[in-house]
Amino acid sequence: MSKKELIEKLLERGLLLAPDVIDRISEETPLPKDEKLLYLNTDLLDLSKKIEVNWEEFEKARALLEKKNDSRAYNRFLNYISEELEPEKKVKVMKSYEEISSKKEVRDFTLHFNVRFNALQKILYNRDELKGTTSISRVLAKRDRERVSIIGMVKEKRQTKKGNLMFTVEDPTGEIKVLVNQNKPDLFLEAKDIVLDEVIGISGVNGENIVFANNVLWPDIPMTNQLKRSDEEGYALFISDLHVGSKDFLGKDFDRFIQWLNQETGNERQKAIASKVKYLFILGDLVAGVGVYPNQEEDLTITDLYDQYNEFVDLCKKIPKNIQMIICPGNHDALRVAEPQPPFTNEFTKCLHTLPNTTIVSNPAVINIHTSDDFPGYNILLYHGYSFDYYVANVDSIRNQGGYDRADLIMKFLLKRRHLAPTHTSTQYVPYTDKDPLVVEEIPDIFATGHIHKAAVSKYKNVTLIAASCWEGRTDFQEKVGHHPEPSRVPLVNLQTREVKILRFGK
Numbered sequence: 001m002s003k004k005e006l007i008e009k010l011l012e013r014g015l016l017l018a019p020d021v022i023d024r025i026s027e028e029t030p031l032p033k034d035e036k037l038l039y040l041n042t043d044l045l046d047l048s049k050k051i052e053v054n055w056e057e058f059e060k061a062r063a064l065l066e067k068k069n070d071s072r073a074y075n076r077f078l079n080y081i082s083e084e085l086e087p088e089k090k091v092k093v094m095k096s097y098e099e100i101s102s103k104k105e106v107r108d109f110t111l112h113f114n115v116r117f118n119a120l121q122k123i124l125y126n127r128d129e130l131k132g133t134t135s136i137s138r139v140l141a142k143r144d145r146e147r148v149s150i151i152g153m154v155k156e157k158r159q160t161k162k163g164n165l166m167f168t169v170e171d172p173t174g175e176i177k178v179l180v181n182q183n184k185p186d187l188f189l190e191a192k193d194i195v196l197d198e199v200i201g202i203s204g205v206n207g208e209n210i211v212f213a214n215n216v217l218w219p220d221i222p223m224t225n226q227l228k229r230s231d232e233e234g235y236a237l238f239i240s241d242l243h244v245g246s247k248d249f250l251g252k253d254f255d256r257f258i259q260w261l262n263q264e265t266g267n268e269r270q271k272a273i274a275s276k277v278k279y280l281f282i283l284g285d286l287v288a289g290v291g292v293y294p295n296q297e298e299d300l301t302i303t304d305l306y307d308q309y310n311e312f313v314d315l316c317k318k319i320p321k322n323i324q325m326i327i328c329p330g331n332h333d334a335l336r337v338a339e340p341q342p343p344f345t346n347e348f349t350k351c352l353h354t355l356p357n358t359t360i361v362s363n364p365a366v367i368n369i370h371t372s373d374d375f376p377g378y379n380i381l382l383y384h385g386y387s388f389d390y391y392v393a394n395v396d397s398i399r400n401q402g403g404y405d406r407a408d409l410i411m412k413f414l415l416k417r418r419h420l421a422p423t424h425t426s427t428q429y430v431p432y433t434d435k436d437p438l439v440v441e442e443i444p445d446i447f448a449t450g451h452i453h454k455a456a457v458s459k460y461k462n463v464t465l466i467a468a469s470c471w472e473g474r475t476d477f478q479e480k481v482g483h484h485p486e487p488s489r490v491p492l493v494n495l496q497t498r499e500v501k502i503l504r505f506g507k
């Protein structure tokens with residue numbers, strides 16, 4: 001194996017060698033035949049310990065991997081660089097989903113729903129009330145009326161002539177009707193919010209092909225969920241929906257934000273906070289995009305996608321280098337809209353990878369930040385929020401209490417269901433057959449979103465909820481779809497106290 005091949009192989013495994021180490025490798029380094037043994041070769045391990053970031057080499061390595069056009073190797077490499085080579089960075093990617101390229105068949109959707117059902121059923125089994133759950137086929141076979149509990153996916157929902165709610169729910173063994181009587185007002189009110197395809201637990205009494213519900217249970221966040229706190233000072237900021245390239249991009253407001261981050265503006269207290277900002281999350285829609293909606297070109301000042309991303313990168317380069325940026329895509333970005341949206345790796349967005357203090361992940365993703373010797377760090381669930389539109393339009397309790405103005409209600413609704421888009425039609429998605437990336441498997445400390453252009457902060461069972469605002473003035477399109485943007489606001493989380501504030505950079 002030649003020196004060049006060796007370096008290439010190491011790069012593929014995310015190992016980047018400093019130039020002096022490269023110099024020490026002879027032109028024809030003998031290597032074990034079994035590639036798996038490569039890691040076990042002590043010499044190489046020793047060498048890899050001496051790795052240090054050299055940005056010139058980084059660029060070369062990036063270009064090399066890019067040429068190979070292997071997005072997985074490329075991302076592994078980038079994440080390795082950011083996690084391992086900058087240990088002080090304290091940003092760990094817990095979940096980020098790569099593109100899966102195989103052709104999708106109907107069977108894949110069935111498998112996808114099966115794995116989703118199993119994951120949510122597992123969470124529901126933790127509920128004491130559902131310990132004695134029976135399969136739907138067994139309930140159907142019962143002759144006597146007795147207390148039963150089942151777990152099912154909602155297939156159908158309707159109101160009966162008498163005004164009660166009738167659902168059809170299914171599990172892998174069969175389907176059954178569930179009646180929620182309006183005489184149980186609390187239950188009836190909650191059940192009105194049930195949406196298609198969500199997975200719920202029902203306890204009640206069986207009849208012929210029916211369960212009369214006494215209680216409905218959601219996977220939800222347990223009441224016992226702890227509020228973690230770190231001893232270490234630091235702040236995290238959440239921004240979203242810059243829509244760079246839009247004629248409504250609020251560049252002056254964004255400049256004010258950057259000036260504050262650089263401690264060029266603000267009073268002493270505000271500057272002191274800026275000096276302790278350690279993480280900046282950017283939750284998608286970095287650019288306005290091209291052709292996202294009809295006649296969008298009329299709303300653009302930058303009509304070229306490359307130029308939009310270059311402009312975004314130029315703005316980010318003004319952000320102090322000690323702040324770690326974590327970036328995920330949104331529906332305006334130059335990627336597939338179907339979720340999970342993979343991390344940015346294509347031609348249009350390659351300039352993002354020239355930002356050295358940046359971790360690029362999928363949408364959704366889970367990131368762990370701020371670990372220390374005696375603190376496990378905070379897990380942040382990132383989701384741009386494309387499914388939100390559906391729930392604003394279809395869930396009475398959200399629509400009647402403010403709709404788009406209440407991102408916190410949408411976020412609570414989704415956490416209760418432990419799924420970012422429970423209804424099949426609420427977002428476009430790629431069926432994954434081993435696990436459903438939109439299931440909220442682990443309970444996050446912070447759930448952060450964007451998309452609806454209005455900041456909101458709240459708390460739900462010790463999960464901090466953050467909706468980031470935007471940097472785009474109200475467009476005609478938003479007016480048409482009922483958004484009420486409040487741009488240039490930035491939620492700030494104190495990582496020591498968990499206190500959240502919203503900073504304003506608009507006039």
Ligand SMILES: [Fe+2]
Nearest residue numbers: 285330331451
């Ligand atoms: Fe969006």
